[in-house]
Amino acid sequence: MNAGDPQAASLRKDAERNRRRIIEAARELCATRGLEATLNEVAHHAKLGVGTVYRRFPTKEALFEAIFLDGIDQLVALAETALEAEDSWEGFSWFVWSMCELTATDRGLREVAFSKAYCGGRVDAGRTLLDPVISKLVKRAKRDGYLRPEVSSTDMPLLGLMAGTVGEYSDGVSKELWRRYVGLLLQGMRCQPGLERLPVDALTHDELQDAMSTWQVTPD
Known part of the structure; x- marks a missing residue:
């Protein structure tokens, strides 16, 4: 054949x-x-x-890698779609909502995306694909005066993790509660007159990688 x-x-x-x-x-x-x-x-x-x-x-590890790469491809596609929005704030906020919906409702993706325990170097490869396009979203919204200057592309994974934590915590009571907190986070990221500087800087890219290396999923 x-x-x-x-x-x-x-x-x-x-x-x-x-x-x-x-x-x-x-x-x-x-x-x-x-x-x-x-x-x-x-x-x-x-x-x-x-x-x-x-x-x-x-092996399960091979399947986890495929899940991770599939999820990264999905996030990259969302970010690229967001970059096509004429209004940079609308594009940025749409991406944050879309990303957080994924991480709030997909526990498996959340567990492989925010820890190196399962995919190791694949996480680094995935970040290499995703970070440049997220960085463009952040820079564009800052350039247009919508996004407060302290916001960094390294904040985005942590926003997704926060949404996922709220979604998991409130799943049996209110499946949509994560939306409330994403809305609050987005309001807090808007550039407005008289805002005090955030008390702590965003993680650097190296610090984010270190955090991913040490964070462990807690089994049920």
Whole structure:
């Protein structure tokens, strides 16, 4: 069977389709349960054989990496869409809302995105893709006088983590409570006359990486 064989092309398409089904099933499970789901459970949720899952992802760590990269691709796409907004504040705030909705409602993504415990160097690679486009959003909103000068691109992951913490804390009482606090955060980030400087500087990029290296997910 050669590369130009229609049957080979069909098999490649089937393999990629199964890969997407596995990643989507894993993200659905991990969104509510975190990173506790087993590969067997993912296979059942994807309605695929266990062997199919293990051929694509021989370990949970390999699947976590795929979830992380899928989530990073999603965040990059959101940030690039936000940059297309004519009004820089509307683009910035839309991205913050979209990012926080992801992190507030997807526990698995939150756990792999904010800790190096699972994906190691992949986290660095993901940040390399995401940070430049987020930096553009921040700089553009500052340039136009909308965003207070102390705000940094390194604040964005922590905003997502805060939204996720509120979402997890209040899940059984108010699933939408995180929206209240994201709204408060955005109001606090607006540049307004007479604002006192924030009492603590944002983390540097190196400090953010150090924080990711030490933060550990607490199992249920």
